Amino acid sequence: MTKGTDPRVTRTTSALRQAVVELASQRPVSRITVAELAERAGVTRATFYNRYSTPLDPLVEALYADLETGHRLEDRRRAEGAPGPELLRLATAEVADHVERFGDVYRHALVDPADRGVYDALVRHFSDYAVSFLSRAAGPDLPGVKHQVVAEFLAHGFAGAITAWVADPSVTKEDLVDAAVACAPAWWAQLDATRSPGTA
CATH class of the missing domain: 1.10.10 (Arc Repressor Mutant, subunit A)
Known part of the structure; x- marks a missing residue:
């Protein structure tokens, strides 16, 4: 507190x-x-x-708070020197664990065409995470393109993959993690994101 x-x-x-x-x-x-x-x-x-204004507001707060626990674990492992590919899989698996913990929430929210609030919140969260990651990243593999555009592309893809997982009982959590890691840009896991934002 x-x-x-x-x-x-x-x-x-x-x-x-x-x-x-x-x-x-x-x-x-x-x-x-x-x-x-x-x-x-x-x-x-x-x-x-x-x-708050609507019930969606405290729900998004609750979901974001839980997602942040996974990000903190990723930050600790990065500070300990874990390699990029391991961190990528860890971050993806932590999100999958989060979705599993709130499975009923996501099953109701992501399959209802009239209820985009949770999907949009997921996209915002993943996009903000990606922008923050790219702002700290360094290395020859960092693409010289607009970070916000890259972040939105990745965020919608990951949120879409989660929607596919939630909607299809035959898709396992491991399937989601494997697919997301396979679809991540090859350069993502090679970047050094240990710097503080704004440092050279």
């Missing part, structure tokens, strides 16, 4: 995140009302609107 944060705010945020994950595991988040989410979390609608 950040120093100075009111414990009541932390408890309320946690309650709303937990409640929306429970509800979104039963049906798409677009079909969850603020009233039922607030009741499930034990807060008032006014309290909800003090923090």
Whole structure:
């Protein structure tokens, strides 16, 4: 918890995140009302609107928070000197583990054409991750192209692969990881991303 944060705010945020994950595991988040989410979390609608606009907002927070645990593990392994190919597979497997943990949420959200909120949030997360990675990367293999365009290309591809996995019971987690690693640009695993952003 950040120093100075009111414990009541932390408890309320946690309650709303937990409640929306429970509800979104039963049906798409677009079909969850603020009233039922607030009741499930034990807060008032006014309290909800003090923090969020729609139920998608705390759901995305919960998903992003879990994804960040995998990124921290990747950062630790990178700092320890793990090779690029190993880090690529680790990062991909951590995302797959995340999707598995929130499997019911993704199964409801990614297969409903009317509910793009979670898919779009995944794309934003992967795109931001890729831009951050490329901004730190160095090496002769780093392509001299717009990083944002590369990031969007990779993000939509990975989110699409996750959607295919979630929609097809015959596709395993290992299938997803193998396919994503195989489709990653060959230069990605060769880059040195140990620098801090903005350093030469």
